[in-house]
Amino acid sequence: MHAYVLIRSVAVVSLLVLVPTFGTNTRAQRKNKATAEIFGVVKGADGAPVVLHLLALDDNPLRYYGGYEETAAKLEIEVSGDSGQLNVRVLPDASLPMAEPSVSETCSKSAYPEPAVVLFPDPMFVQEIANVEPELDFTAQLRLFHSTAFGDRNNPTLQILAVPPGHYRALAIQGPGIRGSR
Amino acid sequence: MQKLWNELAALGEPVTVQSAGPLELTLPDKTIDADRTAAKLGVPPGRGLFDW
Numbered sequence: 001m002h003a004y005v006l007i008r009s010v011a012v013v014s015l016l017v018l019v020p021t022f023g024t025n026t027r028a029q030r031k032n033k034a035t036a037e038i039f040g041v042v043k044g045a046d047g048a049p050v051v052l053h054l055l056a057l058d059d060n061p062l063r064y065y066g067g068y069e070e071t072a073a074k075l076e077i078e079v080s081g082d083s084g085q086l087n088v089r090v091l092p093d094a095s096l097p098m099a100e101p102s103v104s105e106t107c108s109k110s111a112y113p114e115p116a117v118v119l120f121p122d123p124m125f126v127q128e129i130a131n132v133e134p135e136l137d138f139t140a141q142l143r144l145f146h147s148t149a150f151g152d153r154n155n156p157t158l159q160i161l162a163v164p165p166g167h168y169r170a171l172a173i174q175g176p177g178i179r180g181s182r
Numbered sequence: 183m184q185k186l187w188n189e190l191a192a193l194g195e196p197v198t199v200q201s202a203g204p205l206e207l208t209l210p211d212k213t214i215d216a217d218r219t220a221a222k223l224g225v226p227p228g229r230g231l232f233d234w
Contacts, residue, residue, distance in 0.1 A: 082201035093211040117209060118232065119199075120191035144187075144232060165201050169194030172209035173216045173231075 084165055088147060088158040090115040090172040117158050119145035120169040189219045190231060 121143075145168075147158035158172075193212050199205060220231055 084199035084201055085204040086197070086199065086207055087204050088207045088209055091208060091210045093214060095214065096211070115211065118190075118194075119197070120187065120194055122191065122196065124188060124191050146232075163199045165199050168197045168199060169191040170197045170207060170209055171190055171194035171216065172211055174211065174213045 082165055083161075084163045086117075086119070086147075086158075086160040086163060086170070088117045088160070088170070088172065089155075090117070090158065096174075114149070115156065115158065115172060115174050116149070117147040117160065117170055117172045119160060119163065120171065122167040122169045124169075186220060186223050186225060186231065189223070190216055193219065 145160050145163055147160045149156035149158050151157045193215050195207075195209055197205070197207065216231060225231065
């Protein structure tokens with residue numbers, strides 16, 4: 001089931017209705033200086049999970065202040081009842097040395113490697129749809145999927161939920177490469 | 183950043199996701215290759231490859 005709706009002037013009302021229905025899996029992502037998108041999974045009328053993706057199309061159409069939305073001139077809403085799930089195990093690279101925690105960080109999780117998987121859409125950049133200058137705003141037309149880990153900390157299973165069906169490139173690397181060491 | 187992401191994506195394994203059932207994957211650790219790619223493009227060590 002795919003529905004693809006472009007809402008212009010009524011986006012404010014739509015967003016005010018939709019945002020309170022989001023569950024805890026929903027998150028807002030800062031994409032660049034001013035644009036944002038909302039992606040998450042909500043429960044459909046029949047109880048089945050539904051993937052909801054709100055993507056701003058203007059340069060500065062949407063602002064969030066603790067859940068309050070200010071203006072929205074143009075908003076693209078994509079709703080899909082079909083989503084996939086990936087369970088991933090990462091084969092360790094034998095050439096990498098085992099992590100050795102320092103004395104002060106023996107009990108710190110940060111001393112251990114944290115494998116993660118990133119999904120890149122394949123092909124990655126669909127410029128004919130977004131019609132945006134790629135060097136200026138390419139992250140606004142691209143969303144990567146990151147894994148979450150569970151199970152044994154030394155040999156975790158990585159999971160990526162609510163992935164729209166399609167072709168991807170899956171890359172497994174260890175942190176802090178994913179998010180940096182901030 | 184776009185060039186970096188393109189090159190990192192090229193390191194990944196092709197995967198086709200379908201809505202029916204979870205997909206079980208086993209992937210090789212590409213940390214060294216990813217760091218090497220980032221270094222070639224001038225990304226300093228410790229910097230997140232996907233910060234934006």
